[in-house]
Amino acid sequence: MSEPAGEHPGIDALADLDAGLLEGTSAEVGVRSHLAVCGPCARILAQLGATTDELATLPALTMPADVADRIDVALAAEPAGRPAAAAEGRARVAVLAEQRRRRGSPRWLPAGLAAGVALLVAGAIGFAVFTPRGGSSAGNSQTSATRAGAAFDRKAPKAAGKPAVSSASGRNYTPTTLAAGVRTLLGVAQPDSSPADTRAPSTANGGGQVLAPEFARLRQPAGLAACVAALAGQAGVAPLAVDFARYRGQPAALVVLPDRDPGRVQAWIVGPACTTGHRDLRRFEYVPRRG
Amino acid sequence: MDGGPDGATGRTGAPGGDSRSDTELLAAHVAGDPAAFGEIIRRHRDRLWAVALRTLGDREEAADAVQDACISAFRGADGYRGDAAVTTWLHRIVVNACLDRVRRRAARPAGPLPATGPGEPPEPRDALAELDTTLAVEAALAELPVEQRAAIVLVDIEGHSVAAASAILGTAEGTVKSRCSRGRARLAVLLSGLRNPGPPAGVETPTSPRRGQL
Numbered sequence: 001m002s003e004p005a006g007e008h009p010g011i012d013a014l015a016d017l018d019a020g021l022l023e024g025t026s027a028e029v030g031v032r033s034h035l036a037v038c039g040p041c042a043r044i045l046a047q048l049g050a051t052t053d054e055l056a057t058l059p060a061l062t063m064p065a066d067v068a069d070r071i072d073v074a075l076a077a078e079p080a081g082r083p084a085a086a087a088e089g090r091a092r093v094a095v096l097a098e099q100r101r102r103r104g105s106p107r108w109l110p111a112g113l114a115a116g117v118a119l120l121v122a123g124a125i126g127f128a129v130f131t132p133r134g135g136s137s138a139g140n141s142q143t144s145a146t147r148a149g150a151a152f153d154r155k156a157p158k159a160a161g162k163p164a165v166s167s168a169s170g171r172n173y174t175p176t177t178l179a180a181g182v183r184t185l186l187g188v189a190q191p192d193s194s195p196a197d198t199r200a201p202s203t204a205n206g207g208g209q210v211l212a213p214e215f216a217r218l219r220q221p222a223g224l225a226a227c228v229a230a231l232a233g234q235a236g237v238a239p240l241a242v243d244f245a246r247y248r249g250q251p252a253a254l255v256v257l258p259d260r261d262p263g264r265v266q267a268w269i270v271g272p273a274c275t276t277g278h279r280d281l282r283r284f285e286y287v288p289r290r291g
Numbered sequence: 292m293d294g295g296p297d298g299a300t301g302r303t304g305a306p307g308g309d310s311r312s313d314t315e316l317l318a319a320h321v322a323g324d325p326a327a328f329g330e331i332i333r334r335h336r337d338r339l340w341a342v343a344l345r346t347l348g349d350r351e352e353a354a355d356a357v358q359d360a361c362i363s364a365f366r367g368a369d370g371y372r373g374d375a376a377v378t379t380w381l382h383r384i385v386v387n388a389c390l391d392r393v394r395r396r397a398a399r400p401a402g403p404l405p406a407t408g409p410g411e412p413p414e415p416r417d418a419l420a421e422l423d424t425t426l427a428v429e430a431a432l433a434e435l436p437v438e439q440r441a442a443i444v445l446v447d448i449e450g451h452s453v454a455a456a457s458a459i460l461g462t463a464e465g466t467v468k469s470r471c472s473r474g475r476a477r478l479a480v481l482l483s484g485l486r487n488p489g490p491p492a493g494v495e496t497p498t499s500p501r502r503g504q505l
Contacts, residue, residue: 015476019468044479055447059430063340067354071336071361075329078365115295173349233366250396257498271395281359283351 006034013102014045074284077259078265079233102267158178165241165256168211172246173254173269175283182256182267182287214272215244227274231266231281232257240265247282256287264288313377321369328365335378338449339385345444348388348433353389360388375458382451382459388440393437431481439474446471 009031014021022028034040165185173181217223224242229235241256247269255274257266264286273280310329311319319327332339339360343353364384371380432440445456446467453471457464 011476011479012473015472015479016469018475019472021465021472047478047483048475051475051482052447054428054482055443055478056450058448061337061341061344063336063357067340067357068336070354071332071358072329074358074362075332078362130339241394271350279359279362281355281362283355284358284362 008041011044018048054071073286163239163242169243179287185243195263218253226276230279231268252282315375317371318366343385343389346441356388356392360385379458384435386459435474439470442467442470443474
């Protein structure tokens, strides 16, 4: 084997060459001329090619039936009607408030959407935002819109309602134990539960477990309400239960919501980032009320 | 598991399946057609599943990520502007859901990969050699930084063009090529025990992070 010309370029440079990244550069000339006379480097290049071939011939995968079913049921749980009508977050209300400020009553909204959003906003703010007021001064409208936005932020938490059951069990839910765990949680429902219960010592994993600090926001009514709105796709849903626990070993929150079908509930496992516009979803499944 | 209320899971009346294009289906979904979105998912779920499973390396996480992504896509469908193919848009949502999960679990050490092959139950078979190769590739993929892994999964495994992958990942084509290049180099070393006669910095090190996160 002849002496290689110059330094070996190294596998990264060979991979770059193979990927077309060196095209037209001065490095390309050097690497190619080295390859012409260096057997080991040529073999590395060949091995890179073999690796890419191996990747290309991995078997095509099929989504398993149970995963496909889970997706179907999750989509079926979505609020009925146009996706745009599921006014999930503050962003949509802010846009509408802004456009209303500019145009007066939002005649471009279909009646159903206007009614739905008006209900949502009015419920949170306490006054009818969509009363046609084409003649109002720009100053007033702008103030109203600004106030509306701020008031919505402040008052949205109360639109959700507190959960019937609040818990911090620290229990480790897994895909196979989630349904039973949800039913257990609902079985101990006490209508008089107050949010203070979230500070109760945990039970399942031994007493005295420190509550994960990153969930402090979700343990507050405002944070929980924003999360519930993100999960339900609409505001104003009162959770049946909330449990600050674990999912597959990681700190998580279980939020149980009612379903259109009275025979079952929705179990949502979320992480600490669950809020308006971001579910931080770990898992969703339906749980029949009876085992 | 319950397949959901009739109609909501998108059974179509047409015996040959729905003949509408993806774009038409998405528009129909935004307009209120309850069956349209499910049809889109049915068409593309295998590829979305493959991307999620190979990027995350864990069956349950992949299922959760795809489910989360489908919900996001369902709700955010009115944000689809038509500048990319519907499949590109869907892939982008799925890949982002996967990347979020990987970055979130970066704090804890990577667990062992599932003992079975990708999503399939293990079978006694005469293709054991193929199974061994697949396991080795999955294990090697898990060693890559997630950005390289995602590029490799999209381009080298799932066969997307560099242009499509860059649209999915939201990065420049050159970046995708770089990530593929670095990923292939690492995989080649891991899969073949390749010995590199070049400068020691070229092999199993963190040269990539020194060039900035690829």
